[in-house]
Amino acid sequence: MPQAAISVESLVKLFPPARTGWRAFLQPFEKITAVALDGLSFEVREGEALALLGANGAGKSTLLRILATLLVPTRGHALVAGHDTVRQSREVRRQLGYHAGTDHGFYPRLTARENLLFFGQLNQLSRSAAAQRISQLAEQFHLGESLNRQVRTLSTGTVQRLSLARALLHRPRVLLLDEPTRSLDAIAAAEFRRFLKTEIMRDGHTSLLFASHALPEVELLADRLAVIDAGRLLACDTISALKRTTGTSSLEDVFLRITGHDVSAVHGDPAV
Amino acid sequence: MIRILRDLLLFFWRDLFIARTYRAVFVVEAVEALFGSAMFYYVARFVDTPELQHSLPQGGSYFAFSLVGFVFLDYLNAALDTFDHSLEEARDSGTLEHLLVTQTSLPVFLVGSAIYPFVATTLRIVVYVAWGAALFGFPLHAANWIAVLAVLLVTLLAFSGLGILSASYLLLFKKGNPGKWFFLGVSSVTAGMLFPVGILPDWLQFVARLNPVTYALDAMRASLLGGADVAALWRSLAILILFAAALLPLSMSVFAWSLRRTKITGTLTHS
Numbered sequence: 001m002p003q004a005a006i007s008v009e010s011l012v013k014l015f016p017p018a019r020t021g022w023r024a025f026l027q028p029f030e031k032i033t034a035v036a037l038d039g040l041s042f043e044v045r046e047g048e049a050l051a052l053l054g055a056n057g058a059g060k061s062t063l064l065r066i067l068a069t070l071l072v073p074t075r076g077h078a079l080v081a082g083h084d085t086v087r088q089s090r091e092v093r094r095q096l097g098y099h100a101g102t103d104h105g106f107y108p109r110l111t112a113r114e115n116l117l118f119f120g121q122l123n124q125l126s127r128s129a130a131a132q133r134i135s136q137l138a139e140q141f142h143l144g145e146s147l148n149r150q151v152r153t154l155s156t157g158t159v160q161r162l163s164l165a166r167a168l169l170h171r172p173r174v175l176l177l178d179e180p181t182r183s184l185d186a187i188a189a190a191e192f193r194r195f196l197k198t199e200i201m202r203d204g205h206t207s208l209l210f211a212s213h214a215l216p217e218v219e220l221l222a223d224r225l226a227v228i229d230a231g232r233l234l235a236c237d238t239i240s241a242l243k244r245t246t247g248t249s250s251l252e253d254v255f256l257r258i259t260g261h262d263v264s265a266v267h268g269d270p271a272v
Numbered sequence: 273m274i275r276i277l278r279d280l281l282l283f284f285w286r287d288l289f290i291a292r293t294y295r296a297v298f299v300v301e302a303v304e305a306l307f308g309s310a311m312f313y314y315v316a317r318f319v320d321t322p323e324l325q326h327s328l329p330q331g332g333s334y335f336a337f338s339l340v341g342f343v344f345l346d347y348l349n350a351a352l353d354t355f356d357h358s359l360e361e362a363r364d365s366g367t368l369e370h371l372l373v374t375q376t377s378l379p380v381f382l383v384g385s386a387i388y389p390f391v392a393t394t395l396r397i398v399v400y401v402a403w404g405a406a407l408f409g410f411p412l413h414a415a416n417w418i419a420v421l422a423v424l425l426v427t428l429l430a431f432s433g434l435g436i437l438s439a440s441y442l443l444l445f446k447k448g449n450p451g452k453w454f455f456l457g458v459s460s461v462t463a464g465m466l467f468p469v470g471i472l473p474d475w476l477q478f479v480a481r482l483n484p485v486t487y488a489l490d491a492m493r494a495s496l497l498g499g500a501d502v503a504a505l506w507r508s509l510a511i512l513i514l515f516a517a518a519l520l521p522l523s524m525s526v527f528a529w530s531l532r533r534t535k536i537t538g539t540l541t542h543s
Contacts, residue, residue: 027535028444036538062538068373090375098373105366107286109293118286122279122374150293166370247319251374 005207006042006044006067011076013037013062013231032074035129038231039076044174049201049208050236051222053215053255059231060211061101064176067209068098068132079173097172101179101211104163108152112143112162115151116169123170130169135167140195142188156183164192168200175200177210181217205219215251225251227258234258284391293386296428305399306407312339313408327468329490330497331419336411339404341465343397347424348459348485350393351431352452355439358385364543371525372540378479378531382436388426419495419502422532423507427488430512433519440523440530446543459485484515 008119016030037059044050052060065071066078071087077084083091106115113134120130138144141161146154160183167175180196181189197220198205212218218225219239226236235242235258241251246257278317288356291297328337331481350439362385371381404410438449462469469477480486491508494500502509534540 024380025445028537030537032536068369070369070372070535070540071538074536090377093373093375096373098370100366100369105368105370107290107365107367109290110286114286114289118282119370119374121282122371122376124275124375148286 003046004043004079005046005048005081006050006209007077007082008043008063008067008080009041009077010039011037011066011078012074012206013059013066013071014074036231036240037066037073040228040231040233041076041231042226042236044209046173046207047201047204048223049196049210049221050139051218051225052209052211052228053213053218053225054211054228055259058228060228061178062231063228064098064178064209064211067092067174067176068096069093076252095173097167097170099163099167099175099177100181104159106151106159106162109150111148111150112154112158113147116166118149119166120169124253133171134165134168136184137168140199141165141167141192141195157185157188160184161188161192171206173206175206177208179212180210181212181214189214189217193217196221208245209265215255225254227244229259276380279380280384280387283381284387285387287385291392291496302395302399305396306403308342309339309400309403309408309410312342313477316378327470329468330493331423332411332497333409335404335408337493338466339400339410340496343491344427344463344489344492345456346397346400347393347427348431348488349456350389351428351440352456354389355382355387355432355435356449357389357444357451358382359439359442360543363541364445366541369541380529381527382439382527386432386435387504400420414499415496416499419500419505420492423491423495423505424486426509426512426516427492427515429520430484430488433516433523436520436523436527440527443527443530443534444538446539460484462486463489465489484512487511 013036015034015036016027016032018041019027019030040059041061044052051090052063054060062071067080067085069085069092070118077083080092081095082097085092090226099202106112107118117127117130119184120133121127124176125133134147138147141164143158143161143165146158146162150157151162163179164177167177181192184192196208201208208221210221222239224236224238225242227234227242235245237245239251239254242254243259246254248254248257313335316333316338321333324334325331327397330337338484362371372378374389376384401410401412405412434452434455438452440450441449458479459465462485463471464480469480469486472480487508491500491505491512494505531540
C-alpha cells in the first residue's frame with residue numbers, strides 16, 4: 001500500500017486561554033486548555049488534493065501550521081511523507097511548500113527576485129536552479145515586470161502571487177496552502193487554479209492540502225473534502241459522495257447540512 | 273559544512289542588500305563617528321592631567337582610553353542586541369514563519385542573522401578609530417592587530433550567548449529584556465569603560481572581577497594601546513573562552529526550549 005502524503009491521527013491541539021493585563025505576561029507558562037483541534041484523523045494520498053472547509057476559527061489554519069512544523073500538537077501524530085512533524089521536522093520541511101493566507105512574509109526592501117532567490121536557496125536550490133525556476137514561475141504567475149521591483153511597491157495581489165511562487169520554488173511533494181486565492185482578482189485566481197490543476201497536480205506525485213472559503217475553488221481542485229467545525233472532523237469524502245449522503249445538490253448546502261446549520265432557514269423553506 | 277557556510281552567507285547577503293537600500297545611513301554613521309571621536313577628544317583635553325595619564329593602565333591619553341571603552345561598549349551592545357533585533361524584525365515582517373519552514377536550521381538562522389550586524393559594528397568601530405587616529409592623534413603605532421582580532425572574536429563568542437538569551441526572552445515575553453539592560457548597566461559602571469576599575473570601592477571592584485566584560489576590555493586596551501600579544505593576554509582570553517563555552521550551549525538550549533514553547537502556545541508570531 002503506498003505511503004500517505006499526509007497522515008493525521010487523533011490530532012489534538014490546545015492553546016492557553018487568551019489573557020489581558022498583567023496575566024498576559026504569564027501566558028507563555030499558562031496551562032493549555034482552549035481546544036483548537038479535537039481528535040482529527042484523516043489521510044491525504046499521494047497525488048491527491050484535499051480541501052479543508054470550515055467556518056472561521058474551525059481549526060483549518062492550526063492544522064496547516066502543525067503540518068508545516070510551526071506548531072506542536074498537544075496529542076496525536078501528524079506525518080508528512082512518513083515523517084513525524086515533531087520528531088523529524090527537518091525531513092518534513094524538505095517535502096513542504098507552505099503558503100500562509102494572511103502573512104506573506106517578504107523583505108519589503110528587497111526586490112521580488114531577491115526574495116525568491118533567498119528563500120529558494122534556503123530550500124537548497126543552487127543559485128542557477130533557483131533563478132531558472134523563478135523565471136519559469138514568473139511567467140506562470142505573470143510576475144515578469146514585478147520581479148525587479150521592491151516588494152514594498154507591489155500590490156497585495158502581486159505579493160500573494162509571489163508567495164504562491166515561493167511555495168512552489170523547490171518543487172515540494174506536499175503543498176499546504178491556506179486560502180491560496182484570497183487576495184487575487186478573478187482572472188488571477190482562475191489562472192492559479194488552472195496552473196495548480198494542470199501543471200502541479202498533473203504529475204500525480206504532488207499532494208495538496210488547502211483551506212478555502214471559495215466553494216467553486218474547492219469544487220474545481222479537490223478530489224476530496226474535509227469539513228471541520230470547532231476542531232472536529234465532521235466529514236471527509238469526495239464531493240459527489242457528500243452531496244449524495246446529505247441529499248443536497250450544492251456544495252454550500254453540503255457544508256451547511258454537515259455543520260448542522262438549517263439549510264431551509266438559510267434559503268427559505270418553501271413549506272413554511 | 274559547505275551547505276552551512278553557504279546558508280550563513282545567504283543571510284549576510286540578504287542583510288547587505290537590505291542595508292544597500294538605505295545608502296544615506298552609511299554617510300550619517302561616518303559623520304556621527306567623527307562627532308563622537310571629536311567629543312571624546314575634547315572631553316579628554318578638558319580632564320587630562322599627567323596624574324590622570326599615569327593612573328591609566330597603559331599610560332597615554334585619556335582620549336585613547338575612553339574611545340576604546342566607548343567603541344567596546346558599542347560592540348558589546350551589538351552582541352547583546354543583534355539576535356533579538358533580528359528575531360523581532362523577522363517576526364514583525366512575517367518572515368519568521370517562512371524562514372522556519374525552509375530547510376535551514378535554527379542555529380544557522382540565528383548566527384546568519386548576526387553576521388551583518390557584527391560586520392557593520394566592526395566597520396563603525398574602524399571608522400571611529402580612523403577618525404581618532406587621523407584627526408586627534410589616537411595612537412595606533414603600538415597596536416598588535418592579531419591580538420586585537422583575537423580579542424574581538426573571543427568577545428563576540430563570549431557575549432553572543434547573552435544575546436541569544438535575550439532573543440529567547442523576546443520569544444517568550446514579546447518585548448524588552450530587563451536582563452540585557454541590567455547587564456549593560458552593571459558593565460558600564462564596573463567594567464572600566466570610561467574610568468579605571470581601580471577608582472571603584474572594593475565591593476564594586478569585586479563585582480568587576482566577576483564580570484567578563486572587564487577582562488575583555490582590559491585585553492582590548494592592552495592589545496590596541498599597549499601592543500600586548502596573544503600570549504600576554506592568555507588569562508583574559510581563557511576567561512572569555514570559558515564564559516563562551518558555558519554560555520553558548522546553554523543559550524542555544526534555552527532558545528530551542530523557548531521556540532518549542534511558542535509552538536506549543538501558538539505565540540510564535542505574536543508581538
